[in-house]
Amino acid sequence: MKEGLNFVLGVNLIIWFGLAFYLFFLDRKIKKLEEAFTDKRK
């Protein structure tokens, strides 16, 4: 049973890391867009 647990844990971590990286990526993208737009308006 414990080996199964390792597998499920692994899957969960992969999903989570994927999501976290995507969120950080989005964060950076948005930050750049925000800077671009505020520069444009100046």
Add this chain to the structure above:
Amino acid sequence: MIVKVLLSIWMTAIIVAAFFYADAAVGFPGETSRILFFHVPQAWVATLSFLLSMIASCIYLARRNLKADNLALSAAELGLLFCLLATASGSIFAKAAWGSFWNWDPRETSIVILLMIYGAYFALRSAVGDPDKRRVFAAVYSILAFATVPFLVFVVPRITASLHPEDTMNPAKPGMDPKTLKVFLGSLIAYTGLFVWMLKLRLRLLKLEHLREPGYIINEKTNLEGEKG
């Protein structure tokens, strides 16, 4: 930024702890109780979102403040996402613990109803062309849907319990054993933090869309000049 990194580490720790630090709860077959570390916080966030969206809708109707509608929309989107997650994880748990994916017990019924309300909300938003009308209609619907909640709280348990007496067992909260409690609360914090992070991202995006021009949509393919990839 540092908070986000900390949150990510925290969530990672919670995930690991859910499998190796906490013990599987007694009374549930095998290791299945571990799902509850994820399922319950997801359901919690889904309902919290709904509440937030409803309150933002009220504020929008009272003041016609665009930010309020942005909040209502973002909270609804995230609420829908977590609602789907909660339904899925709940189903998996039900299959593992009780043998069938779906039973219409009070909890399952409530989450499906929430799902339907979210679905209807988005159907309404996409069906109305004029932006001001869309916001008002969506807000009105949100409030109407909320008005049915007290009835659901009263009516659903009485009805479903008597229809399916064998399903009155409620997975509610896992045992009071301290390790489990710690992980559970930690998970609640992690999921709430995740929700706030995603909410803020969404709100920033919506704000940018309005800055540019009304009706402009930004997605991850938009480049720095604001052109679509």
Add this chain to the structure above:
Amino acid sequence: MKSGRWITETGSSTYLSEAVAIWLRDLRGEFRTRYAVNAILMFAVTTLIAVSFSIGSFRIGDAEQPFLYAVLLWIILVFSALSGLSRSFVKEEEAGTMDVLKLSARPQAVFLGKLFFNLTLLGALELIIVPAFITMMNYEIQLPGLFTAMVISGGLGLGAGTTIVAAMIAQASARGALFSVLSFPLLLPLMITAIKGCEKAALGTNNPGWPEVRIAIAYSVVMIVMSLFLFPMIWEE
């Protein structure tokens, strides 16, 4: 319309008189064209026949009948309602008379008038379909009083929960199934209660105070009050 009794001293009309005027106008229109009534009844009769035919001569056990038949009855009623109740506003939109309507009466009066109209349609629906259902399906009901009260209060709830939604979708660009999608989650508590109430009536369980009927009435009151409050916001541009 001679409304001497309803006109206040200053000569302006009351909410009720405006609402009744709208109701009567819709009724007259309906007598002429019979559009909504036909749509709703056709749907209901067809569904009823489909149900009865499909079950055929299969004998549903006495223990199951009260509940199952209550479910079937309310599915027929709810879906018939969903097929036709949006007409009250959609026909204004199609005829181009929405703006005139907005000018001619106060929002709450418009809502009430349309509500009365929808309730009339529902009343007709239930008057025809419920006896037909009971007869065709051989539904045995121990407490006819409770059953009737449940059907009436359930009908009230159906109208109360859907009228404001009809007003919203009439002004939306993509109508289609939107009315059903929006109304159904709102109607759920009512539907569940009505089924339970009818089941109890069929079984003979007489809880004092008829709780299900009370819940249905409470639901109707809440939905009507909220609609009266919210309707002006979706009605005015």
